[in-house]
Amino acid sequence: MSLPHAILTALLEKPSSGLELTRRFDKSIGYFWSATHQQIYRELGRLEQAGHIRALPSETPTRGQKKEYEVLPAGRAELAGWVDRTEDPKPLRSALLLRLRAAAVVGGVGLRDELERHLGLHQAQLDEYLEIEQRDFPPERRDTEPDRLRHLVLRGGIDLERFWVEWLTHALSELAG
Secondary structure, three states, X not given: OOHHHHHHHHHHHOOEEHHHHHHHHHHOHHHOOOOXXXXXXXXXXXXXXXXXXXXXXXXXXXXXXXXXXXXXXXXXXXXXXXHHOOOOOOOOXXXXXXXXXXXXXXXXXXXXXXXXXXXXXXXXXXXXXXXXXXXXXOHHHOOOHXXXXXXXXXXXXXXXXXXXXXXXXXXXXXXXX
């Protein structure tokens, strides 16, 4: 996935200012595609230059006023084309797994503490995802394809967090034994 496509997706869901977009990233898309506020603003400029989005006209244009953006037909076509492309899975990149491999060579004094810290972080993220699922995706609210697709994204996050909680629990057990 790329940041421009994440932004186009978010703007098609709801036209937004850069500030609103960064806040929405922090609460939804950012769970699986992170970007800094600077990256988002920079990409908004590129998308506008490419003719994929435009700033909505303001009733009273003033310097420094926030711009609200909407997706243009060219941006919708770009996003639709991207959705239809094939893409191979990317290899997993995990600094934690690399540190475990390095610890096998040089040892690791604080490794158990770090695994426990990660376990706590993943458990907290899993709890948050489960709360979102219960609040936003009860079975009766999954009756349209867009709802089912949004729920599938969340389920992917839930399943990944469950994997990490299970794996870290196993890893800590292995290190203790």
